[in-house]
Amino acid sequence: MTQLYLIRHGIAVERNNLIKDEDRPLTDIGTQKTAKVAERLKAIKIKFDIILSSPLIRARQTANILQNAGLTDELQDFNPLFPGGNIQLWLDWWLNSQYHHDQSIIALVGHQPDLGNWAETLIWGSSNSRLMVKKAGIIALDLPTSTNPISNCELFLLTSPKFFVP
């Protein structure tokens, strides 16, 4: 199994007319909560072989916080994590990457509802918007490496910061 962590960006400044949506940064509270989530992941001794991030500022800042906490040595922007991105593009990347093996641990930092929809597709083959993940929340799955992952993955974690950070 490959472990896949889908991490939603932290709390960002609200949409407004002064800034493009993709440039909205994390708020101070969003930065702090995200850092606490990162610390907890570190305490559990999780280390990602790679973090792929949506290029939007609020996602990229979230990914930077995870990297700065020591959770990965490898961070890359990944365009299919833009809002509305297609999971098949990620699957194609994974299947042809050095991370397609049974010991790898991958994190994706992105947006709702996409992360929940991707997870549902991996677990049940289609998405119904039934997975709730708050900002800086986490969904984590086991992905089989010897069969088609779509509808064959298992969910082992879904949490908001409220339940994850003491």
Add this chain to the structure above:
Amino acid sequence: MTQLYLIRHGIAVERNNLIKDEDRPLTDIGTQKTAKVAERLKAIKIKFDIILSSPLIRARQTANILQNAGLTDELQDFNPLFPGGNIQLWLDWWLNSQYHHDQSIIALVGHQPDLGNWAETLIWGSSNSRLMVKKAGIIALDLPTSTNPISNCELFLLTSPKFFVP
């Protein structure tokens, strides 16, 4: 929405020839880990209007730990939580109970694979054994009160003690 917490019993002594399966008690480690999960739920200020428990010893001991932590004033044995029990019996109970309203919080203490299967049925309408919940782990759902809950519930928490207890 009614909030439904499905809580798996803690670690019990292994099956052996000296004791009936239904009488197996929690181990010391199982008791300790379950108590820590209970403490965390308490710290998050969760209070269950009622806990329904499988009558098996390992489940009932788990439920007792939750009650002793102050998580509920009402604990009852509930036979459909026996291994292999039918979710429809629980739904019939809920729909006709005083707990079928938008502010209620209910906990069920039981067994795998039943708890995961019940959750999948509530979320997606059928079960595929895709939800992994370890001993003393938690699955939590929002249940609509104005429509058929089957395939209409939302998942907001799935965690093992490892991710929940710091």
